[in-house]
Amino acid sequence: MSTLVTFAPSFLATSFCWRPSSSLRFRRWSPKVFNSLGNAELAGFRPRRVIGPHRDKKATNECPCGYLGDPKRECRCAPSQIQRYRNRVSGPLLDRIDIHVEAPALSLTELRTEKTAEPSTDIRTRVETARTVQRERFRDSRTGANARMTQAQIKRHCHLDSSLGDLLQQAMEQLSLSARAYDRILKVARTIADLAAAEKIAAPHLLEAIQYRSLDRNVFY
Structure with missing residues (x-):
């Protein structure tokens, strides 16, 4: 499924x-x-x-x-x-x-x-913390959340160093992803970093975000 x-x-x-x-x-x-x-x-x-x-x-x-x-x-x-x-x-x-x-x-x-996953209360705490970070990030705009970032905000808040930029470019080419998917990868990576209380997007955050874009290319064969 x-x-x-x-x-x-x-x-x-x-x-x-x-x-x-x-x-x-x-x-x-x-x-x-x-x-x-x-x-x-x-x-x-x-x-x-x-x-x-x-x-x-x-x-x-x-x-x-x-x-x-x-x-x-x-x-x-x-x-x-x-x-x-x-x-x-x-x-x-x-x-x-x-x-x-x-x-x-x-x-x-x-x-x-009987093994339990991460408690919902812990997940909720991380999500609420991340939302607080995003509200502060966009306090001077009407954006409010990473998902609604403009192009200018994406460039400002989703900066990748050269190695991560190369990694994303390689993924875009291998998966034949679109420019729209590129923006979504960056927004999701920024959110994953927020949930991890990370100031900058790191390789694990970017790789996880790329993983969430691969389904449409993998299943349509």
């Missing part, structure tokens, strides 16, 4: 099952005006509009049967079926999504384990 995260209001499941017209409509909307996609949109009706910063979460299987890449179950889909399924969401739309995350199925052992 793949999960995609960007700025908009809601959660959308099985994104590759949208009609192509719905996908294109989402692509055309202004970055400052986000539409609430729900059953009305899937039925072809014009959705309501909401103004302001939102986060839109999408999830989808990588093929119609849901087993492509599964280590234990064989995919039953023909290559042509997979291509038609994925063509419902355009590459330019995926470019506008900030974070792509692959979520492999958990094994029974993993489901039964």
Whole structure:
């Protein structure tokens, strides 16, 4: 399963099952005006509009049967079926999504384990601290958060040294990423650095951000 995260209001499941017209409509909307996609949109009706910063979460299987890449179950889909399924969401739309995350199925052992992950309270503390840092960073502007940085702000707050710049250039070329993806990598890397309480973007932050951009290139083969 793949999960995609960007700025908009809601959660959308099985994104590759949208009609192509719905996908294109989402692509055309202004970055400052986000539409609430729900059953009305899937039925072809014009959705309501909401103004302001939102986060839109999408999830989808990588093929119609849901087993492509599964280590234990064989995919039953023909290559042509997979291509038609994925063509419902355009590459330019995926470019506008900030974070792509692959979520492999958990094994029974993993489901039964009593080992706990990082407590939600600890995560919340780190997030609140990072948001405080961002509010201070943009106190003289209306930006408010890294995700809404302008080009000038990206250049100012997401500076990379020469070695990191070369690393990002290499990733852009190897993954054939767009200029839009370039900006998103820098914004996400800046946020990862904020969560780590780091003043500057370092290699681990940049590499993690690049990882979150690779899904759209890897699955569309």
